[in-house]
Amino acid sequence: MALIEVLQGDITVDDSDAIVNAANSSLLGGGGVDGAIHAAGGPAILDECRALRATVLPDGLPTGHAVATTAGRLPAGMVIHTVGPKHWEHPDGGVDLLAQCHTASLGAAADAGARTVAFPAISCGVYGWAAADAAPIAVDAVRRWCELHPSTHVERVRFVVFNDDAQRAFAAAVENG
Numbered sequence: 001m002a003l004i005e006v007l008q009g010d011i012t013v014d015d016s017d018a019i020v021n022a023a024n025s026s027l028l029g030g031g032g033v034d035g036a037i038h039a040a041g042g043p044a045i046l047d048e049c050r051a052l053r054a055t056v057l058p059d060g061l062p063t064g065h066a067v068a069t070t071a072g073r074l075p076a077g078m079v080i081h082t083v084g085p086k087h088w089e090h091p092d093g094g095v096d097l098l099a100q101c102h103t104a105s106l107g108a109a110a111d112a113g114a115r116t117v118a119f120p121a122i123s124c125g126v127y128g129w130a131a132a133d134a135a136p137i138a139v140d141a142v143r144r145w146c147e148l149h150p151s152t153h154v155e156r157v158r159f160v161v162f163n164d165d166a167q168r169a170f171a172a173a174v175e176n177g
């Protein structure tokens with residue numbers, strides 16, 4: 001089972017093999033974590049995202065799916081882009097889709113050989129999820145994926161969150177799971 005840890009900080013300086021981007025479906029940058037990753041990583045990330053849009057993802061990345069690109073100038077080895085659910089667009093708030101973001105991202109990272117993966121608080125913020133609601137779903141999804149895929153080389157999953165509320169929520173989810 002992979003070690004699961006929580007840190008408060010800036011995911012763009014995390015040196016995990018893969019960092020996860022809370023992207024929008026266009027893959028062409030945006031605000032929040034997405035904008036920060038594109039800005040810090042430089043144009044190589046956007047170039048690969050544009051190539052994906054021009055070929056295999058002409059309609060964009062669907063919610064709950066994940067795709068890997070270069071990390072550009074980031075210290076991480078790669079960026080795994082995933083689109084979280086907007087809480088208000090789903091009758092159940094998008095619980096299954098939020099879990100799927102985490103499992104699809106881990107699958108993409110493992111397929112690319114990542115041993116360490118860092119997640120932001122996907123869908124928290126402008127997508128309407130409170131960290132206290134999202135954290136248990138995210139942590140449970142990571143644990144279940146790790147249990148179902150013991151032969152992968154993923155050794156550590158880190159949640160790198162931006163503020164005190166998210167840090168407390170994710171730390172509680174890890175401790176209580």
